[in-house]
Each structure stands twice: as structure tokens, then as C-alpha cells.
Amino acid sequence: MEPIAEILYTEEEIRKRVQELAAQISKDYQDKNLLLVGILKGSFIFLADLCRQIAFPCKIDFVAVSSYGMRAESSGVVRIIMDTRESLEQKDVLIVDDIYDRGLTLNYLKENFLTRRPASVKICALLKKELSQEVKVKIDYLGFKVPNKFIVGYGLDFAEEFRNLKYIASLKDEYIKEKMK
Ligand code: IMP
Ligand code: MG
Secondary structure: OOOEEEEEEOHHHHHHHHHHHHHHHHHHOOOOOEEEEEEEOOOHHHHHHHHOOOOOOOEEEEEEEOOOOOOOOOOOOOOEEEOOOOOOOOOEEEEEEEEEOOOHHHHHHHHHHHOOOOOEEEEEEEEEEOOOOOOOOOOOEEEEEEOOOOEEEOOEOEOOEOOOOOOEEEEOHHHHHHHOO
16 A cells, blocks of 8 residues: 655755754854754654754754654653753753654653753754644744644654655555554
């Protein structure tokens, strides 16, 4: 079965938008102590492209949080499985995530990071789902809005597959149902 329902953003559209976000971030953080913190694994491609367009040297770190695993629905519980190696103290932390869906992950991480005496904490998300936010979180830098479908590609997975697609796409509901049997 063909898994892809629709290509939402092409490689070229993503490249252009990432360039715009990086330009804005470079401007806003030029006199600051920027630390990019990518949320693994979904943000790895976005972060790699974004950081290379930033106009000055900056620090990069990662956290890993509990994931969806084989399921398309979140369990609702957020846990840090791997923490940053850098201390966040005095840093201007910019959390980089793949998608703002229910908001649990970003809300939890932002609150957690704020307790570590950073200079500031902001959020950059590649995607935002149109309807599903249960927890409101301010997204300071947003790439694109996407429909309330299951999204894959450019780092985002379904059951650990499709991360290496060059584009951002929605999956067919029948494909998800088939796989979750
Ligand atoms: P939230 O806590 O519900 O906002 O979920 C955030 C995390 O769930 C994201 O960082 C993604 O890793 C994952 N996620 C949510 N929706 C999707 C999707 O449509 N495709 C792939 N991963 C998703
Ligand atoms: Mg994620």
C-alpha cells in the first residue's frame, strides 16, 4: 500500500522557510549566548539545517524524551530520557522541536528548563498542527502549519520509519490502521 497521502511541503519550500527562520534567529540572538537544544529524534534534520544558516557560532545540545513508539497517539506522559550535557545557566536557550501537537512535550521541557537559571528560554518548532493543542505554549519561531493528520518526513517518523524523506507529508489513515493491527 502506498503510505503517503499528500506531500505538504517540498524540499525547496522547506529550505526557503528554514533560511527565513535562521535569519530571524540570527538577528534576535546576535548579542546573546545562544544554545540550541534539539529534541531527539524528530528535530535532528531540522536542527542540522537550521544551525548551518545561523550567522554566528553557537552551541548545540540535545535532549531525548519518551516517544510515541509504535503508536500514533501520545501516552500523555513526558519523561527526559537523555538530558543536556551543557549547563543551561546564563544561556539563551532555544528549544528546537519537530512538531507542536498536543503541547505536552514543549510545555514540560520549557517549564523544566526555566528552573535551571537560564538567561532565557524560547521555542522554535518546524510544524504546528492546526487543531490539537491541549496545552498552550508560545511558539516563538514557527516553520509551517499542518493539518491534523499524522505527519512524516524531514525528521518526523511513524514507527521509526520515514524520517529520511526529503519532504513533509501526511500518511494515509488506511496505512496507519494496517500497521497498527
Ligand atoms: P505533543 O507533546 O503531543 O505536542 O507531541 C510532541 C511530539 O510527538 C513531537 O515532538 C513528535 O515527536 C511527536 N508527534 C506528534 N505528532 C506527530 C506526527 O504527526 N508525526 C510524527 N510525530 C509526531
Ligand atoms: Mg519530537
